[in-house]
Each structure stands twice: as C-alpha cells, then as structure tokens.
Amino acid sequence: MTTRAGSDENSLWIRRFQPRSGAAVRLVCLPHAGGSASYFVPVARAMPEFADVLCVQYPGRQDRRTEPLIDNIPDLADHVFAALLPWADRPLAFFGHSMGASLAFEVARRFEREKGVIAAALFASGRRAPSALRRETAHLRDDRGLLEEVAALSGTDSELLGDEEVQKMILPALRADYRAAETYLPEPGDPLRCPVHVLVGDDDPKVTVAEAAAWAEHTAGPFTMKVFPGGHFYLTDHANEVIRTMTEHLRAAGAPSV
Secondary structure (H helix, E strand, C coil): CCECCCCCHHHHHEEECCCCCCCCEEEEEECCCCCCHHHHHHHHHHCCCCEEEEEECCCCCHHHCCCCCCCCHHHHHHHHHHHHHHHCCCCEEEEEECHHHHHHHHHHHHHHHHHCCCCCEEEEECCCCCCCCCCCCHHHCCHHHHHHHHHHHCCCCHHHHCCHHHHHHHHHHHHHHHHHHHCCCCCCCCCECCCEEEEEECCCCCCCHHHHHHHHHHECCCEEEEEECCCCCHHHCCHHHHHHHHHHHHHHCCCCCC
C-alpha cells in the first residue's frame, strides 16, 4: 500500500510503501539522479517496525511526469523541507544516495536552521562531501552521451536505456537531476549537529574514499564511514548490510531495540 501526506500539493513529494504509524523514527529516503521513490520499496519493506520509511518523489517522473522539473539542489531542498514538515512529529533520519545525499544534507540543514530540529542521523551514500568539489559536465552532453554516462554507472538496465520510448520519458528528468547534482555548491554555514554516517563503494568512479571521508568536516556530531566492495551502485549487491548498518545506527541514536 502507498500512502501520501494529506491531500495538498506537498503530498506529491512523499510516498509511504509500508506505513507504520506507530514508528519511533521516520527514515526519509532521497533518490539518486534519475531515480524515483519506488527505488526504495525494498528499504521500506526491510526496515524494522520502529522506522516509518518516507520516500521522496521528485517532479518529472512516474505519476509526476508532466510537472515542471527542478534542476538545482537549493530549490529541491526547499520543496522537500516544506513537504516533510507535517511528518516532523517524531525524529527524522535521512538516507540519500548520490545526488540524494547532497539533497539530504541541505534538507537537514534547513531543519536545523529553520526549526531547530536535529536529525537522528544523516546517511550519505555514494556521494562526495559538499566540500569535495569536482568539475562534472555530463548534464551538458547530448542525449547519447548522457545515457552512456548512466549506463556506465550501472544504475539503469541497459536494455531499457536502448528503448526509444523509455529514453523520451526519462531524459528530461535525468538531465535536470544531473544539472542539479553537478552544479551544486553548498552555501557557507555551520556544520550539522546530527550524526553523519557515510557509505561508499571502493570502486565508485563518482567518489573516492577520501572524498567520502571529507563528510566528517560537515558535522559537529558523531561520524562514521563504511566502505563496501563495488561501484556507484554498490548498495544493489549489499542491500542487507546497508539496512543492517542503518538499523544499528538508528538504534544507537535512541530508536527501540525491538
């Protein structure tokens, strides 16, 4: 079953595939570039009962396909922050993969700055720290070049990428997401106060272990890093261990042990 937060505009952003109204913490999952909320269905099903998993759905994909795209992290973060306000009646934790990690960082910053709410945890997966800058230009390539970039990361089935109809559906949102991720520059500000836990593949072409370790500069709270065998989508092969890692950290942050 999928549920949304109420019936207003913000409800378009949040999906619950395994609603747990009595959960002690809400885990907000933010997808990678080109990804959708449904990517996190396995996470919603696998997390323990103490975690209510909220999956963010960006404009321009699936049932939001006809909506205007957002091609920068600050505006995305503003919308996600507003959409999550009705869900902040209990502790929030964030899990973001790739572009989603940068977005999770900015949303967590907004909760601290605007509401004085410190996240239970920020899980940053497959993404270099905001301070570890690279010049990336995949969003400027032609359609074939952009699709080749995606295929090289193994994030999307190569047969689907070769389907012309699929390409027409995914390319606009994919390009907007890549533009958001590749042009992101964090505004100056205090480090987060929440725990930051980094997860990264040891053969990820998008982030080195050193670039991932630089996330430590962005929190005044506890910091950990776990390196997995694999590339940018290491979590596909290590889903159970990723779930276990998040569960352990959320329990350490005060979630129930049952």
